[in-house]
Amino acid sequence: MKKLISWNVNGIRACAGKGFENFFRQADADVFCIQESKMQEGQLALELPGYHQYWNYAEKKGYSGTAIFTKEEPKSVTLGMGIAKHDQEGRLITLDMGDWYMITAYVPNSQNELKRLDYRMEWEDDFRSFVGRLRQEKPVVICGDMNVAHQEIDIKNPASNHHNPGFTDEERGKMTELLGSGFIDTFRYKYPDLTDAYSWWSYRFNARARNAGWRIDYFLVSSELEPKIVDAKIHSDILGSDHCPVELLLDI
DSSP: OEEEEEEEOSSHHHHHTTTHHHHHHHHOOSEEEEEOOOOOTTSOOOOOTTOEEEEEOOSSTTSOOEEEEESSOOSEEEESOSOTTTTTSOOEEEEEOSSSEEEEEEOOOOOGGGTTHHHHHHHHHHHHHHHHHHHTTSOEEEEEEOOOOOSGGGBSOTGGGTTSTTSSHHHHHHHHHHHHTTEEEHHHHHOTTOOSOOSEEOSSTTTTTTTOEEOOEEEEEEGGGGGGEEEEEEOTTOOSSSBOOEEEEEOO
């Protein structure tokens, strides 16, 4: 059994001052992935005994970035997807765990007025191709901030957000395409009708206290792992970021 955790920490240096390591120790995950680390190499030394650490930093300071902390040493580590225009922002890490691949991803935000939507669409297509090639070799687990609420059940106010970044038809369509290519949204697999289950809340308008949130953080598994899905959780009580951690229990 593997316990996997993913958390967009919205700046690991800030989150480290808000209880990150307490939750990390309490979680005792086999693999712990983070997104939006917002740091460069050498800016923070996390003491995580018993874990191997792998970081992917954005070239732009204080921006994006991902990391994976794993108890089991992987056979190999790949940063990015091998496409230069995508690989400057530290958005992707892939670990070859022997019998399966573990990926942490921080999908680009389409930004205000959707000014980065076209780039986002290109990134999505290239990412889908990337994970599809890996899946031809062995099962794939993807986690991270996918920056989209896939269905209306995944967002508090769907009507008023229909044309906003993270809930456009285009972005939702790309998630549908990814799932259609052979992946399972593990939380919805386990809890297809559960409402008010969110992983991100705006810092504005007291959104978290009102639970006016979005579910944009996911664990996806390739379909051959369907029998191995034990449970999926959203740790909405854990503070320290505008996102909360999400979890997958997988019988591998």
